[in-house]
Ligand SMILES: Nc1ncnc2c1ncn2[C@@H]1O[C@H](COP(=O)(O)OP(=O)(O)O)[C@@H](O)[C@H]1O
């Protein structure tokens with residue numbers, strides 16, 4: 001096996017009202033250098049996962065699952081991992097790790113998986129495609145899981161900066177999903193999908209004022225999660241004062257994300273630091289490439 005590098009971007013699921021179906025890849029990356037070895041070994045300079053053995057490693061478990069599915073034996077590998085994606089903060093670390101595991105199996109077992117197969121496998125494992133699809137394809141992707149296939153569309157030519165506000169607390173996606181209703185009455189579902197439809201149409205037209213306004217009117221998940229997110233109302237109102245188009249919960253939270261005019265990300269991040277001194281603040285861009293594999 002030739003050594004290789006896998007690079008997967010972080011992603012932000014939902015983008016407001018696109019619950020479980022809209023997501024955006026951003027330029028924070030998980031990087032793995034993989035080479036054949038006498039035994040499995042994970043070296044992680046930027047993550048402290050505190051695992052007893054490689055078999056407990058999430059990425060290993062995904063790679064093994066995919067190899068088993070194809071009746072292949074996964075060769076032992078040394079994996080050197082660097083990650084700039086914070087865990088359990090709503091920036092899609094689990095989706096990036098799932099894609100990394102799928103890609104290790106793909107490369108090490110020579111499975112020749114298509115992008116569609118990676119999307120299918122990743123979505124089966126994650127349960128929803130909104131992080132897997134942008135982390136795989138890059139950009140802002142709208143996707144939906146049908147009975148036996150996943151439809152996806154990538155929006156082009158986006159023109160905004162992104163600012164993320166990352167608090168020093170974790171919120172597991174599973175816990176944030178438990179806060180949501182099991183079902184929605186018809187009038188609420190109709191209103192919520194109306195908000196979502198206008199958001200997408202406004203993004204396609206490049207009307208970011210309208211898109212941002214509608215992002216903040218989500219009815220599918222934000223109203224139920226707001227109380228789990230530190231400083232939810234304050235972050236929305238302070239970002240608005242600084243000219244943000246709109247501010248949303250990133251994925252299941254607790255990170256929040258603002259969409260701001262192109263070129264203004266750094267300035268907004270700096271000013272928001274005054275009101276959120278304990279937060280990690282980052283001005284980000286859309287990653288338009290998605291999952292990459294390079295030879296070493
Ligand atoms: N690079 C990684 N290596 C190993 N496990 C990971 C990695 N990234 C994420 N995970 C697993 O995924 C969990 C976070 O998933 P989740 O609660 O869905 O949050 P997120 O919003 O970051 O996707 C972590 O606690 C860890 O178990």
Ligand SMILES: N[C@@H](CCOP(=O)(O)O)C(=O)O
Pocket residue numbers: 011012013014019020021089090091092093094128130131173176177221250251252253
């Ligand atoms: N649509 C999902 C998105 C979860 O994203 P994550 O980055 O928090 O794992 C949800 O809202 O539960």
